[in-house]
Amino acid sequence: MNEHPQIKPAPIVKRFTVKAGRERAFDVFSAGMGDWWLKTHSLTKSGAKTVVIEPFAGGRWYEIGNEGEECDWGRVLVYDRPGRLVLSWQINGDWVFDPELLTEVEVVFTALSEKETQVDFEHRLIENFGAAAERTRTILEAEGGWTGLLAIYAGFAGRG
Amino acid sequence: MAYHLKILQALADDTRRDLFEKIAARPQTVADLARVVPVSQPAVSQHLKVLKAAGLVADRAEGRRRIYAIDPNGLGPLRAWLDQFWDQQLAAFQRAVEEGDER
Numbered sequence: 001m002n003e004h005p006q007i008k009p010a011p012i013v014k015r016f017t018v019k020a021g022r023e024r025a026f027d028v029f030s031a032g033m034g035d036w037w038l039k040t041h042s043l044t045k046s047g048a049k050t051v052v053i054e055p056f057a058g059g060r061w062y063e064i065g066n067e068g069e070e071c072d073w074g075r076v077l078v079y080d081r082p083g084r085l086v087l088s089w090q091i092n093g094d095w096v097f098d099p100e101l102l103t104e105v106e107v108v109f110t111a112l113s114e115k116e117t118q119v120d121f122e123h124r125l126i127e128n129f130g131a132a133a134e135r136t137r138t139i140l141e142a143e144g145g146w147t148g149l150l151a152i153y154a155g156f157a158g159r160g
Numbered sequence: 161m162a163y164h165l166k167i168l169q170a171l172a173d174d175t176r177r178d179l180f181e182k183i184a185a186r187p188q189t190v191a192d193l194a195r196v197v198p199v200s201q202p203a204v205s206q207h208l209k210v211l212k213a214a215g216l217v218a219d220r221a222e223g224r225r226r227i228y229a230i231d232p233n234g235l236g237p238l239r240a241w242l243d244q245f246w247d248q249q250l251a252a253f254q255r256a257v258e259e260g261d262e263r
Contacts, residue, residue, distance in 0.1 A: 009218055014246060016250065016254065018253075018254050018257045019257075025257055028253065029257075032256065036252045036255065036256035037249065037252070038248060038249060041249070126239055126242070
């Protein structure tokens with residue numbers, strides 16, 4: 001393969017409105033994450049008991065399993081209640097915490113009225129998954145990445 | 161996995177496979193590509209849309225031009241998966257916010 005220049009995947013951006021005040025929206029998202037986070041997306045062996053976002057910059061973002069074991073997800077980068085929360089998401093394509101992987105999740109809460117809040121969500125630095133994938137040779141690279149793609153492509157080209 | 165099907169469908173078309181090869185050789189714009197394939201520029205744009213949806217190519221703005229390149233890390237499928245992942249999570253968050261009593 002030739003050297004390919006790096007390209008950056010666009011960040012994942014979501015904007016929606018919730019029928020609740022800004023403080024409540026912020027608190028449910030952060031302090032209450034364990035109540036709504038889908039149990040199917042648990043990273044602990046015994047299943048998610050709860051999810052903790054420590055309420056200060058530099059704090060931890062982690063899951064607690066039903067048997068009490070903890071699994072780090074990332075850190076709290078900005079804790080600015082009730083307006084803004086920035087977390088680092090450091091779970092790689094193998095669903096393993098990787099302290100060297102940095103992707104950022106930012107959530108901004110804007111009051112539209114006393115009972116309506118606009119939520120702007122962004123998951124950025126997606127390109128860093130690529131660096132992590134190269135470093136750890138993840139499942140992603142084996143199955144869905146360039147390697148697998150080239151194999152499929154070669155099959156096609158061979159039919160030419 | 162579903163995205164493999166998308167990839168296969170994206171590459172099943174001769175023109176698209178040709179475009180994909182050209183982009184793999186070097187990043188280029190729609191205009192660059194339209195000059196070297198026997199289809200119109202709007203048709204090239206349509207084909208690029210399909211390649212992009214399959215996570216095979218990505219585009220970035222450079223001034224007023226869009227440059228198409230392949231993703232050397234095959235991150236398209238992961239990005240698409242994450243996008244859907246956050247849709248589900250944020251829908252769950254929205255339900256939780258709106259269900260509870262004001263405290």
